Amino acid sequence: MNLNIDAAKEMTYDAIVIGSGVSGGWAAKELTEKGLRVLMLEKGHQLEHVTGYPNATKDPWELKYNGRLTMEQKETHPKLMRDYPYNENTETYWMKDTDSLYKEEKRFDWYRPNIVGGKSIMWGRQSYRLSDIDFEGNLKDGIAVDWPIRYKDVAPWYSYVEKVVGISGEKLNLPQLPDSDFLPPMEMYCVEKEVRKRIEKEFPGRTMTIGRVANLSKAMEAQTGIGRAPCQYRNRCAMGCPYGAYFSTQSCTLPYAGKTGRLTLRPDSVVTNILYDENQKRATGVRVVDAKTLQERQYQAKIIFVCGSALGSTAILLNSTSNRFPNGFGNDSEQLGHNLMDHHFRTGASGIWEGDLDKYYIGRRANGIYVPRYRNIGNDKRDYLRGFGYQGSGSRQNWQREIAELSFGADYKEDMTKPGPWTMGLSGFGETLPYYENRMYLDKTNKDKWGMPLVVFDAEFKDNEKKMRKDMQNDAVEMLERSGLKNVKGYDNGSYPGMAIHEMGTARMGRDPKTSVLNGNNQVHGVKNVFVTDGAFMTSASCVNPSLTYMAMTARAADFAVKEMKKRNI
Amino acid sequence: MKRREAIQHVALLLGGALAAPSVAGAMGQVLNTTPGLAVTPEQEALLAEVADVIIPTTGTPGAKAAGAQKFIIRVMRDCYPKADQEAFYGGLSKLDADSKTKFGNGFMNLDKAQKIEMVKQTTTADKPFFLRMKELTTLGYFTSEIGATKALAYLPVPGQFDGCKPIEPGQKTWAL
Numbered sequence: 001m002n003l004n005i006d007a008a009k010e011m012t013y014d015a016i017v018i019g020s021g022v023s024g025g026w027a028a029k030e031l032t033e034k035g036l037r038v039l040m041l042e043k044g045h046q047l048e049h050v051t052g053y054p055n056a057t058k059d060p061w062e063l064k065y066n067g068r069l070t071m072e073q074k075e076t077h078p079k080l081m082r083d084y085p086y087n088e089n090t091e092t093y094w095m096k097d098t099d100s101l102y103k104e105e106k107r108f109d110w111y112r113p114n115i116v117g118g119k120s121i122m123w124g125r126q127s128y129r130l131s132d133i134d135f136e137g138n139l140k141d142g143i144a145v146d147w148p149i150r151y152k153d154v155a156p157w158y159s160y161v162e163k164v165v166g167i168s169g170e171k172l173n174l175p176q177l178p179d180s181d182f183l184p185p186m187e188m189y190c191v192e193k194e195v196r197k198r199i200e201k202e203f204p205g206r207t208m209t210i211g212r213v214a215n216l217s218k219a220m221e222a223q224t225g226i227g228r229a230p231c232q233y234r235n236r237c238a239m240g241c242p243y244g245a246y247f248s249t250q251s252c253t254l255p256y257a258g259k260t261g262r263l264t265l266r267p268d269s270v271v272t273n274i275l276y277d278e279n280q281k282r283a284t285g286v287r288v289v290d291a292k293t294l295q296e297r298q299y300q301a302k303i304i305f306v307c308g309s310a311l312g313s314t315a316i317l318l319n320s321t322s323n324r325f326p327n328g329f330g331n332d333s334e335q336l337g338h339n340l341m342d343h344h345f346r347t348g349a350s351g352i353w354e355g356d357l358d359k360y361y362i363g364r365r366a367n368g369i370y371v372p373r374y375r376n377i378g379n380d381k382r383d384y385l386r387g388f389g390y391q392g393s394g395s396r397q398n399w400q401r402e403i404a405e406l407s408f409g410a411d412y413k414e415d416m417t418k419p420g421p422w423t424m425g426l427s428g429f430g431e432t433l434p435y436y437e438n439r440m441y442l443d444k445t446n447k448d449k450w451g452m453p454l455v456v457f458d459a460e461f462k463d464n465e466k467k468m469r470k471d472m473q474n475d476a477v478e479m480l481e482r483s484g485l486k487n488v489k490g491y492d493n494g495s496y497p498g499m500a501i502h503e504m505g506t507a508r509m510g511r512d513p514k515t516s517v518l519n520g521n522n523q524v525h526g527v528k529n530v531f532v533t534d535g536a537f538m539t540s541a542s543c544v545n546p547s548l549t550y551m552a553m554t555a556r557a558a559d560f561a562v563k564e565m566k567k568r569n570i
Numbered sequence: 571m572k573r574r575e576a577i578q579h580v581a582l583l584l585g586g587a588l589a590a591p592s593v594a595g596a597m598g599q600v601l602n603t604t605p606g607l608a609v610t611p612e613q614e615a616l617l618a619e620v621a622d623v624i625i626p627t628t629g630t631p632g633a634k635a636a637g638a639q640k641f642i643i644r645v646m647r648d649c650y651p652k653a654d655q656e657a658f659y660g661g662l663s664k665l666d667a668d669s670k671t672k673f674g675n676g677f678m679n680l681d682k683a684q685k686i687e688m689v690k691q692t693t694t695a696d697k698p699f700f701l702r703m704k705e706l707t708t709l710g711y712f713t714s715e716i717g718a719t720k721a722l723a724y725l726p727v728p729g730q731f732d733g734c735k736p737i738e739p740g741q742k743t744w745a746l
Contacts, residue, residue, distance in 0.1 A: 059726065060713040060746065066641075070648040190734035233728040235746075356734070360741055363731030394733075399712045399722060399743050403705050406693045408624040409686060413632070416712070417721050419743050 013039040016301040018271045021118025023534040023550045024307035025253030030558035032260040041269040044114040049250035053240025101448045108457035109498035117249040122238045125214040127167045128544035129178040144434040145510040147539045148520030157552035165247045169212030177372040184217045185210045189394035191353040191422045198483040206374045211367040214247035226255040233363030270450040274320040283530045289450045303529045310535035314506040330524035339434040340459045341541040343500040347492040349476035350425035351485030368393035384467040388430035388543045428472030431543040459497045504538035522557035529570045606647030607655045621707040623689045630720045633711045641710030661699025718745035
């Protein structure tokens, strides 16, 4: 790979890509392949593919704390420690809260990676297409603004990215969950196969399928050609995969961009501002602070792709003020920072499956099952808008199953060395509506060590989400009970914005510059050479995991941008 | 939600937003800044002895042979607030003192049946100590090289997935 990491002398490029996660990686790949010289700026440190993943091939006895955090790590991560994604295995991949300062008017869990590749390294890899039920939702419900695009606009771009990424899954022909161009589906556990049959029989209109996941069930030429191997079923994805078996920037888009010889990657680069030229009425480049030396530089480019993960991107835009844009870059609509969304989750049910004790499994499937949305579809009408899907899994209980019981001794030990009963769990992921008042803004009087004003979060789930959560729990209980599971228990562990790490909105797309920040090509209304292609553009949230949509929309926007450059419109 | 239920819930929730780490790893709380308590060689030996009652040598080596006490000491020292450490080692001392009261001997010098009886007594006399000791012994043992590869079935790179295969005679629980 030909990556020019030390680019101190090079200050002018065709394109600058801010961020190196799912969206930034795709922007870099597409723009370099179309002939542009690209500078990719990443706030976090370098993370080399294969050799850079510290825990990926360790045996369990080589981990010091079996996944736990030390008191010291908790001290430096008082916010991240509130939930499990920050743990011993991924410790070095996240920013310290003591560096990554932000404020909470209301609780918000902001998971910010500190690495090249961003969250594409630790992501859950669940990959689903949005449908026209999503794209038409706002218009039909009369809320927020209409999406400026429809499914047909994105469908070819979904196919385009899927062939490169590799999405394993099963075709269902459902209008609410369009099929991807799939690699072979992963297999279900016996309990999952049974529950699926019973759900389909007992609940017409509902089904359960294997998760659609960006892990290679089979490696095609698009993957083997850049050194990716099929999934080894180790289920250690979040630590980084030395086989390149799941999609990440490192395994996929970075090698493709690197092959062109036109990519310059600069880690440790905190972008604080996009620079605007009042005469040319366009962005001219970015201001960067070196994360380690705090040295300041400026880079110039003809176009800028902002891919700093929804909230990071919007923070940069809000901080980029000028005479033309006193309230934030491209913020004529006053919508920048508003309509903040995340999925709400952490509610569902689980139970015990008494059968199939003569069955076991081999391999650790890095994937679960998925129940596509069925609420408020067709003739179904609820007392809330939109709907939810379930992720979940069967599993056979292991040696940890009595850890909180009073048993001990030889019998305890021998019991634990034999597999326990099968279980099945369903966990809902619900759509959140885009509320104007759910927002982030900058506290310009308080800055972090790189000089960035602190982001303040003021967002909450509201009545529509609360009503939906009742169904999310009750339906899960009902489906598992009627599937024959025993000791079924519902739960609602509470959900705060940010926890699903599906942050969306704050620079929404729309048809009208008066009410939206971006047009249907992810282009800032009024500044033609700036594009925002991460979760910030989302006009509504859907209930499906969003990353695949960012990939497709980034590829689509890159195609548009380069065509516009060739036509000299940019 | 009670801790026990919480642990079981986490165990059932696979396929969430990101890959889940070990079950108990997600349960940590509370902050402190003080360094860990010093542990004497006697305390370490006593921990090993109690751990070996919780997971004894059977057809496979037990917790002491696997060095579970090293894991317990490390996790208590680095991952728990000082108050929890004091309570834990207080519980260990009390177990030893209770052994002397009941059998006229420290725990180390009891016979096998007496040791089992004392640990049994701890499940009611000091349940928090017992549960923490059991949790850390179990985690330390089954993630040790001996526990994972001898007591359990260990396959670090499966290279395949079959979710519904007939169980083999004598099949052990997967370590991972």
